[in-house]
Amino acid sequence: MARIWPAYDRKEPATGCPWAEMPAFEAIALFELGAGDLVADLVVPPRFGNSDQTLSVRGHRQIVVEIGDREDRPSNWQPGFYSSRTSVRKAIALLIQRALVSALGDENVVRVELQPTTDSSGRDALGITVVIAPFATKRLKGKAIMDALASVRKQLEEMADERAPIIHFATEEELVQNASA
Amino acid sequence: MPVLNPDHLIDQANYLVDIPGRGAPRQVDLRRAISSVYYALFHAVLTAAADSIVGRTHRDTPRYQLVYRSINHTSISNICEQIEKTTLAQKFSKYQPRGGFHIDLKNVATTFLYLQERRHLADYDPLYRVTISEARLVILAGREALARFQSVNAEHRNAFSSLLLFAPR
Numbered sequence: 302m303a304r305i306w307p308a309y310d311r312k313e314p315a316t317g318c319p320w321a322e323m324p325a326f327e328a329i330a331l332f333e334l335g336a337g338d339l340v341a342d343l344v345v346p347p348r349f350g351n352s353d354q355t356l357s358v359r360g361h362r363q364i365v366v367e368i369g370d371r372e373d374r375p376s377n378w379q380p381g382f383y384s385s386r387t388s389v390r391k392a393i394a395l396l397i398q399r400a401l402v403s404a405l406g407d408e409n410v411v412r413v414e415l416q417p418t419t420d421s422s423g424r425d426a427l428g429i430t431v432v433i434a435p436f437a438t439k440r441l442k443g444k445a446i447m448d449a450l451a452s453v454r455k456q457l458e459e460m461a462d463e464r465a466p467i468i469h470f471a472t473e474e475e476l477v478q479n480a481s482a
Numbered sequence: 483m484p485v486l487n488p489d490h491l492i493d494q495a496n497y498l499v500d501i502p503g504r505g506a507p508r509q510v511d512l513r514r515a516i517s518s519v520y521y522a523l524f525h526a527v528l529t530a531a532a533d534s535i536v537g538r539t540h541r542d543t544p545r546y547q548l549v550y551r552s553i554n555h556t557s558i559s560n561i562c563e564q565i566e567k568t569t570l571a572q573k574f575s576k577y578q579p580r581g582g583f584h585i586d587l588k589n590v591a592t593t594f595l596y597l598q599e600r601r602h603l604a605d606y607d608p609l610y611r612v613t614i615s616e617a618r619l620v621i622l623a624g625r626e627a628l629a630r631f632q633s634v635n636a637e638h639r640n641a642f643s644s645l646l647l648f649a650p651r
Contacts, residue, residue: 420599421599421602421603433615433619437615438614438615438618438619438622441619441622442622442626443622443623443624443625443626443627443629444626446593446619446622446623446626447589447590447592447593447623447626447627447630448589450589450592450593450596450623451566451588451589451592454566454592455568458567458568465563465595465599466596467599468596469616470613470615470616470619471613471615471616472613472615475613475614475615479611479613482611
């Protein structure tokens with residue numbers, strides 16, 4: 302499985318665990334990688350920014366996809382680390398959308414919007430608006446909704462994001478109606 | 483004395499969202515629907531806790547009432563936040579069933595937290611606009627969570643109830 306790493310601009314580009322693991326073909330498509338995005342082989346992980354710097358006050362700066370030598374990958378692709386042009390913010394949204402789609406199905410999820418918010422106790426939280434397809438409520442079962450909630454929670458845990466997800470479901474039409482209400 | 487039937491609260495929510503022969507539901511109906519679904523799960527948790535400590539054959543006693551009323555919304559959310567984690571904090575982990583809490587109970591905990599946030603908005607936030615889609619999905623999730631909570635292995639449910647009633651030090 303390809304590993305999705307958030308990287309810092311510093312001496313040690315990453316700590317802990319990858320944000321996600323997925324088939325290489327899926328990672329290539331999701332993070333819009335090209336064969337020319339290879340930045341390092343598997344022996345020495347790539348460094349970004351000032352490699353003497355040890356602090357990471359600016360947070361994660363980029364997304365790196367690690368494709369191992371045993372991965373099923375396009376024939377002209379080498380194993381190694383690939384730097385994605387996807388921003389860290391967008392990568393978080395993509396991974397959360399992926400978690401939702403895995404439970405709700407591609408046909409029921411139109412898109413996902415993230416916004417910082419607070420929970421009912423005033424703690425920092427992650428607002429997640431899940432735009433669902435028209436008639437998705439007719440197709441979905443309770444199990445899928447529960448699995449989706451758990452999937453998002455698990456994805457946040459893998460990203461070491463301790464914020465509670467505040468999930469809101471609506472169709473495009475309902476969002477427009479609410480905006481004009 | 484019969485305790486409150488949580489299924490009836492979910493039926494009520496369903497009725498408020500899809501009232502036969504009427505047009506689109508009002509915001510107040512959608513808000514009450516979300517609240518009812520949350521309270522269905524809330525009362526199911528309280529009933530399970532009081533049943534585990536006092537016993538279901540004593541449901542008509544003041545002692546049962548005492549235990550039932552001792553649990554509040556925050557204490558449930560605090561435990562749910564622990565249970566849903568892949569690894570429980572050490573303070574809690576020694577009280578979990580062997581092998582950890584069942585995945586169904588973990589997912590119920592996650593759903594409870596989701597419903598609690600929705601309920602909070604529905605009951606208190608004047609700017610919150612409930613969508614019909616959301617209300618329907620809340621009902622689906624609530625009904626499933628209730629069924630899973632009631633069917634999960636009693637040992638797991640009792641361990642959950644114990645942590646709820648007796649905060650570990």
